[in-house]
Amino acid sequence: MARPTSPLLSRGAILTASLDLVDVAGDFTMPRLARALGVSASSLYHHVPGGRSDVVEGLRGLVCAGRMPDQRVDGEDWRAFAERWARGYRGAMAAHPHVVPLLTAQTVSDPEVLASYEALVEVLVQDGFDDATALHVVAVLDCFVLGSALDAGAPAEVWDDDDERRPRLSRAVRAAESQPGDRSAATFELGLGSLLTGLELAHRSGAAAEGA
Amino acid sequence: MARPTSPLLSRGAILTASLDLVDVAGDFTMPRLARALGVSASSLYHHVPGGRSDVVEGLRGLVCAGRMPDQRVDGEDWRAFAERWARGYRGAMAAHPHVVPLLTAQTVSDPEVLASYEALVEVLVQDGFDDATALHVVAVLDCFVLGSALDAGAPAEVWDDDDERRPRLSRAVRAAESQPGDRSAATFELGLGSLLTGLELAHRSGAAAEGA
DNA sequence: ACCTGAACACCGTTCAAGT
DNA sequence: ACCTGAACACCGTTCAAGT
Numbered sequence: 351m352a353r354p355t356s357p358l359l360s361r362g363a364i365l366t367a368s369l370d371l372v373d374v375a376g377d378f379t380m381p382r383l384a385r386a387l388g389v390s391a392s393s394l395y396h397h398v399p400g401g402r403s404d405v406v407e408g409l410r411g412l413v414c415a416g417r418m419p420d421q422r423v424d425g426e427d428w429r430a431f432a433e434r435w436a437r438g439y440r441g442a443m444a445a446h447p448h449v450v451p452l453l454t455a456q457t458v459s460d461p462e463v464l465a466s467y468e469a470l471v472e473v474l475v476q477d478g479f480d481d482a483t484a485l486h487v488v489a490v491l492d493c494f495v496l497g498s499a500l501d502a503g504a505p506a507e508v509w510d511d512d513d514e515r516r517p518r519l520s521r522a523v524r525a526a527e528s529q530p531g532d533r534s535a536a537t538f539e540l541g542l543g544s545l546l547t548g549l550e551l552a553h554r555s556g557a558a559a560e561g562a
Numbered sequence: 563m564a565r566p567t568s569p570l571l572s573r574g575a576i577l578t579a580s581l582d583l584v585d586v587a588g589d590f591t592m593p594r595l596a597r598a599l600g601v602s603a604s605s606l607y608h609h610v611p612g613g614r615s616d617v618v619e620g621l622r623g624l625v626c627a628g629r630m631p632d633q634r635v636d637g638e639d640w641r642a643f644a645e646r647w648a649r650g651y652r653g654a655m656a657a658h659p660h661v662v663p664l665l666t667a668q669t670v671s672d673p674e675v676l677a678s679y680e681a682l683v684e685v686l687v688q689d690g691f692d693d694a695t696a697l698h699v700v701a702v703l704d705c706f707v708l709g710s711a712l713d714a715g716a717p718a719e720v721w722d723d724d725d726e727r728r729p730r731l732s733r734a735v736r737a738a739e740s741q742p743g744d745r746s747a748a749t750f751e752l753g754l755g756s757l758l759t760g761l762e763l764a765h766r767s768g769a770a771a772e773g774a
Numbered sequence: 775a776c777c778t779g780a781a782c783a784c785c786g787t788t789c790a791a792g793t
Numbered sequence: 794a795c796c797t798g799a800a801c802a803c804c805g806t807t808c809a810a811g812t
Contacts, residue, residue: 353776353812380805393777395806402805451667454712458721467721468728475730481737488734489713489746490753492720497709500666501701508704509670509679516680518687522700525693534701540764541702547763548756565793565795592786605796607787614786 358389361397365408369446372409376448406452411460413449417442418466428477429546432491435470436542439495440502444534447503454496478557487549494541502534570601573609577620581658584621588660618664623672625661629654630678640689641758644703647682648754651707652714656746659715666708690769699761706753714746 367386371378380402384391398404418438422431443450458464467488474484501508513520526533579598583590592614596603610616630650634643655662670676679700686696713720725732738745 357776359776379803381803390778391805392779392807396776451663454666455663457716461727464721464724464728464731468731471730471734475734481734482741483752485734485738486745486749486752489720489738489749490756493709493713493749493753494706494757495709496712497705497707500708501705504669508701509676512676515673516676518683519676519680522683522687522693522697526697526701529694533698537698537701537705540695540698540761541705541757544702544760544764545706545753545757546760548758548760549752551759552752552756569795571795591784593784602797603786604788604798608795 359387359393359397361408363387364394364398364405365412368405369409369412369449372448372452373446377452378405403456406456407459409449410453410456410458411462413446414439414442414460414463414466418463420462420465420469422469422473426473428473428479429550431473432470432487432546433542435466436491436495438466440498440538443495443499444502447499450496450499450503454500479553483556490545490549494545498534498538498541501537504534571599571605571609573620575599576606576610576617577624580617581621581624581661584660584664585658589664590617615668618668619671621661622665622668622670623674625658626651626654626672626675626678630675632674632677632681634681634685640685640691641762643685644682644699644758645754647678648703648707650678652710652750655707655711656714659711662708662711662715666712691765695768702757702761706757710746710750710753713749716746 364383364387368378368383371383371386375382380394381391383405384394387394394405395401398408400407419431419434426434458467470488470491471484474487475481479487509516509519509523526536529536576595576599580590580595583595583598587594592606593603595617596606599606606617607613610620612619631643631646638646670679682700682703683696686699687693691699721728721731721735738748741748
């Protein structure tokens with residue numbers, strides 16, 4: 351075959367195929383990806399020069415595309431924006447839970463994702479956080495969202511709950527499971543609300559102390 | 563050589579060596595592990611029947627050993643216990659940051675770690691949380707600790723902060739870095755405090771509503 | 775420019791063979 | 794019981810060769 355008249359591959363096609371693969375198989379390898387695309391593994395490197403980690407970073411962008419806020423709306427305060435930001439991020443990840451473990455070991459370099467981080471910092475600073483605290487708040491939200499995303503994609507049972515040896519844990523797991531809706535989503539909402547309430551209190555008392 | 567008079571290997575020796583390897587190299591493979599132990603790769607499977615994932619779960623136990631609370635002390639309330647639990651967990655992981663990404667994809671089955679989850683549920687229920695809420699609180703803390711542990715072990719820079727394109731993010735990163743102490747630890751403390759304060763408020767108003 | 779096959783240096787795991 | 798070497802079915806990546 352050698353060079354075809356019109357390209358068989360493109361970065362976009364490769365990313366789409368890798369996401370499909372990850373969604374159904376839980377992971378991807380370059381050979382499998384090539385097979386899914388009807389192409390030889392070495393061909394991939396013409397479109398994805400950074401190899402496997404390049405694909406992984408592309409996956410981050412694909413999964414987050416259009417789901418993360420990058421500016422304030424109306425009279426949204428920092429808490430409302432942070433809520434929207436965290437829900438967007440977590441929602442994107444939870445829709446493709448198996449990609450999360452692939453992302454955790456890699457520096458964020460996708461421009462769109464970074465733009466939403468930039469927007470979050472801007473909103474926080476505008477609403478009275480100093481630079482260092484704003485960064486900590488961003489990092490706190492980032493940690494919780496990432497942890498929640500892992501939770502959303504975790505094996506059916508996160509804990510090996512043995513009724514004999516861990517009766518209270520088992521009971522609690524069963525109680526939470528018997529509630530309607532997605533357990534992991536409910537956990538996320540409880541945590542996000544608590545986190546923001548706690549941060550808000552700290553921010554207010556900090557601002558009050560400064561004003562005094 | 564074949565069978566030696568006294569065993570060359572043991573589960574403990576394998577786990578210790580794998581932790582060393584992960585700490586210095588950031589990862590481990592069965593062949594490298596065998597080489598470090600002066601043994602052939604196939605020998606490992608006699609002591610670690612579950613193969614690589616068995617080693618990984620052993621790593622969780624080794625890292626957490628003796629660092630997670632499994633009972634209340636004095637008149638500790640749930641918040642104090644949860645704080646101790648989260649600090650112990652995060653401290654264990656932060657001491658060996660490279661193991662964290664290995665653990666995130668696997669169900670927790672280490673008995674000691676599970677015992678501390680059991681203890682946390684017990685304390686929460688004793689202090690008035692219903693079973694389902696207690697499980698959510700545990701999961702929230704788990705998410706945040708895991709995210710924070712990933713943060714602690716993340717590449718020197720989590721975000722590719724380009725001063726030109728993301729000036730506010732860069733400024734905030736520099737401001738946080740210029741503060742004394744460990745950035746990731748400070749982030750964790752801010753988040754843990756905020757989270758527990760928020761959970762406490764929700765718990766109190768829930769308890770008040772029940773009492774009315 | 776774009777695709778290929780062959781090649782390289784790895785993986786994790788199994789298993790018959792040795793003592 | 795415990796260790797070995799050989800073997801199997803994989804990896805990610807490079808690169809000369811083709812059009």
